[in-house]
Amino acid sequence: MPELPEVETTRRRLLPLLLGRRILALDHGDPKRYRHTEKARGKRVEGLSRRGKFLLLELSEGLEAVIHLGMTGGFRLERTPHTRLVFRLDQGALFFHDPRRFGRIWVVERGDYREIPLLTRLGPEPLSEDFRFPTFWEELRRSAKPLKALLLEQRLAAGVGNIYADEALFRARLSPFLKGKEVEKEEAKRLFLALKAVLAEAVALGGSTLSDRSYQQPDGLPGGFQERHAVYGRAGLPCPACGTPIAKDVVAGRGTHFCPRCQPQRPRPRSKR
DNA sequence: AGGTCTACCTGAGGGC
DNA sequence: TGCCCTCAGGTAGACC
Structure with missing residues (x-):
């Protein structure tokens, strides 16, 4: 599933293919999913x-193409059975492949995100200077929601999805069930640092390619982070830290993987006396 | 406010 | 072998 590391890797690989190119047309037959694409015709990628x-694809004449890959969206250099839209360029073409059709594209006036409310509600970029612990902690402690739900909301940090939420919670040794307001400052600090670390590491390895290979780069290259997964997709397998079998449950409506021993359900029982 | 469910999609994988 | 069923998940929206 494309989350921040996969989308960032896609961005880096697409950049040399798109920068400076002129879009001849975006070809598709699905105006509900791919909005106002006629506006991109003839525009240059800046x-x-x-x-x-x-x-966010900046186009000439003050336009912008906003692309969300959904669960299975990605770009390919050649047409596939699941090509849903074609970027026809002055030099070559790019194929938007999306078996489950959860991906969306909007062509808008630059910065006009009225049709994309989520984009205006996003929290800070976790790998940027804008990601600051005091704000993170303030938001966290105000919420009665479980940590897993908070991480998926895109408010604490933008771009975290199911895989990296589970991996960050494992690294922070926090239960996905723990409510924001039950978290102590030291624990919040661990989560803050774990998010940055896990996302940076995943970006460096080109993201995670799961066994269904739904995520890969235009040239077919897989990511390398899946081999570092400690909990995601490892239900029943031993925890890399303590050997306890990894558990799987549903939190916030999502499959959630964790080590019941390293990530106990209650905050660290403070030793009394 | 938070939790839960459904819908949107389709391929993969399990069970029989 | 083959069919049926369930699951997977990013996001929105309904409803309790």
Whole structure:
């Protein structure tokens, strides 16, 4: 599932293919999912950035193409059976592949995100200077929601999805069930640092490619972070830290993996006396 | 306010 | 072998 590291890797690989190119047209037959794409016709690609899980393609004449990969979206150099949209360029083409069709594209006036409310509600970029512990801690302690739900909301940090939420909680040794307001400052600090570390490491390895290979780069290259997963997709397998079998449960409606021993359900029982 | 459920999609994998 | 069922998850929205 494309989360921050996968989207960032996609951005880096697409950059040389798109920068300076002119878009001849975006071809598709699905105007509900791919909005106002006619506006991109004839525009030049001036930049490619990322915000959370959104790719932002800066176009000439003050336009912007906003792309969300959904669960299975990605770019390919050749047409696939699940190509949903084609970027026809002055030199070559790029194929938007998306078996489950959860991906979305909007062409808008630059910065006009009225049709994309989530994009305006995103919290800070966890790998940027904007990600600051005091704000993180203030938001965390105000909420009665479980940590897993908070991480998926995109408010504490933009771009975290199911895989990296589970991996960050494991690294911070915090239960996904623990409520924000039950977290102590030291624990919050661990989570803050774990998020940065796990995301940075995953970006450095090109993200995670799962066994269904739904996520890969345009040239077919897989990511390398899946081999570092400590808990995600490892239910029943031994915890890399203590050997206890990894548990799987549902939190916030999502499959959630954790080590019942390293991530106890209650905050660290403070030793009395 | 938080929790839970459903919908949107389709391929993969388990069970029989 | 083959069919049926369930699951997976990013996000929105309904409802308790």
